[in-house]
Amino acid sequence: MSMNEDVFFNPGQSIASDYDYNKAYIAAQVYHQKVEKPVLVVKEENDKPYIVFDEKAAIEEEYKEKQHAKSYKIIERIDD
Structure with a gap:
């Protein structure tokens, strides 16, 4: 995923x-270390x-709840 990419997510699914x-970045790092999964800011x-x-x-969730999805710009992806 490039950093200039837009994504559509349900805001209710936020961490x-x-x-x-x-x-926000620190919260993302903590969550990533806890679950060992890619996290997006x-x-x-x-x-x-x-x-x-x-x-x-x-x-x-995006595919299940398209009517509630909002457009967001990816700022950071944490996956290492």
Whole structure:
């Protein structure tokens, strides 16, 4: 997944969110280390918070709940 890519996720599937990128990134790292799965830090718009998603779970939910999905821009992917 490139960093310029848009994704559509259900906001109810988020793990964490924060207006501060560093806090959102730390939450993403902690979750990634705990579950050992790829995690995405995304953003909807400039005045909205950064949101953290478990990538696989969010993608699976995306196909089930398209009517509730919102568009987000990928800011960071944590998978190592």
